[in-house]
Amino acid sequence: MKKIVIFGAGNLGGVLASELSEKNEIIGFLDNNESLWGSKVGGVEVLGGVSKLKELIYDEIVIASTMRFDEIRESLLEEGISDDKFNKEIQNRLLVEVQARVNFLRDFASIHQEEDMSVCVAEGGVFQGMFAREINTRFPQHKLYLFDTFEGFNKKDVEVETEQGYSKVKENYYSETSEEIVLKKMPNREQVVIRKGFFPDTLVGLEEERFLFVNLDFDLYAPTLDGLRFFYPRMVSGSVILIHDYFTQFYHGVAKAVSVFEEELGKKLVRLPIGDGISIAIAIM
Numbered sequence: 153m154k155k156i157v158i159f160g161a162g163n164l165g166g167v168l169a170s171e172l173s174e175k176n177e178i179i180g181f182l183d184n185n186e187s188l189w190g191s192k193v194g195g196v197e198v199l200g201g202v203s204k205l206k207e208l209i210y211d212e213i214v215i216a217s218t219m220r221f222d223e224i225r226e227s228l229l230e231e232g233i234s235d236d237k238f239n240k241e242i243q244n245r246l247l248v249e250v251q252a253r254v255n256f257l258r259d260f261a262s263i264h265q266e267e268d269m270s271v272c273v274a275e276g277g278v279f280q281g282m283f284a285r286e287i288n289t290r291f292p293q294h295k296l297y298l299f300d301t302f303e304g305f306n307k308k309d310v311e312v313e314t315e316q317g318y319s320k321v322k323e324n325y326y327s328e329t330s331e332e333i334v335l336k337k338m339p340n341r342e343q344v345v346i347r348k349g350f351f352p353d354t355l356v357g358l359e360e361e362r363f364l365f366v367n368l369d370f371d372l373y374a375p376t377l378d379g380l381r382f383f384y385p386r387m388v389s390g391s392v393i394l395i396h397d398y399f400t401q402f403y404h405g406v407a408k409a410v411s412v413f414e415e416e417l418g419k420k421l422v423r424l425p426i427g428d429g430i431s432i433a434i435a436i437m
């Protein structure tokens with residue numbers, strides 16, 4: 153039985169802890185977010201941040217994050233943690249998930265190079281711009297709209313999640329970002345238009361735009377539904393709306409939003425799984 157430390161005390165950390173605890177001993181969580189220290193996830197304590205590792209006796213570290221994976225790994229290596237301490241199986245699984253989505257985008261973009269350049273691409277839910285960078289790389293000639301509060305989840309959305317039991321998210325989760333952090337990552341910055349603020353309020357003035365590729369990655373019911381309502385009628389033929397977290401167990405609101413939208417539309421959406429185990433692509437005919 154291995155002694156495991158899980159870095160990342162969010163939803164994914166909780167899911168990985170229950171999976172790993174069948175055959176291992178989870179000695180605790182670590183997280184950079186100090187407000188979580190001392191709290192418990194599934195009965196296991198959040199012991200502190202990176203520096204706490206020195207005091208612990210453990211066999212392996214599991215990084216429970218895809219979006220912050222590189223950043224966390226770097227900080228652990230800087231702390232002198234050796235590479236063999238990282239659990240490679242989970243690490244590879246998470247990387248494969250991210251890679252499948254990136255490959256989908258790459259291949260979709262490669263068959264749409266001849267499109268009208270006045271058609272736009274967009275992402276709703278940007279955080280630090282990991283996937284936005286991929287969109288901007290693959291569609292260098294298309295205007296890229298990016299929608300985020302850049303202050304994390306909004307109170308209004310979190311209330312809906314809690315009342316309806318869609319998820320256990322907290323207000324301001326994902327607040328460690330800014331427009332500058334995102335813009336710095338963009339290889340074709342001149343194409344990027346940032347719409348900062350509460351979505352869907354930030355859509356004003358875009359009614360006449362048309363879209364070729366949209367990634368909805370808000371995690372939550374309300375903005376996902378609002379995103380579908382706005383973008384679907386503005387998608388060109390052969391385009392795609394990618395919906396992240398459609399299959400994610402701890403974000404029930406996303407799949408619910410797709411079903412509600414389908415009912416509103418009064419016809420079946422073409423839902424295509426993309427092979428990452430998380431997302432679906434809605435194909436627009």
Ligand SMILES: C[S@@+](CC[C@H](N)C(=O)[O-])C[C@H]1O[C@@H](n2cnc3c(N)ncnc32)[C@H](O)[C@@H]1O
Nearest residue numbers: 277278279282283300301304326350351369370
């Ligand atoms: C999972 S993160 C996005 C991850 C990102 N796509 C990536 O590649 O790393 C979800 C983001 O959605 C944003 N968000 C959620 N609800 C929102 C709303 N109503 N308006 C604006 N942004 C919202 C959050 O601020 C957060 O940054």
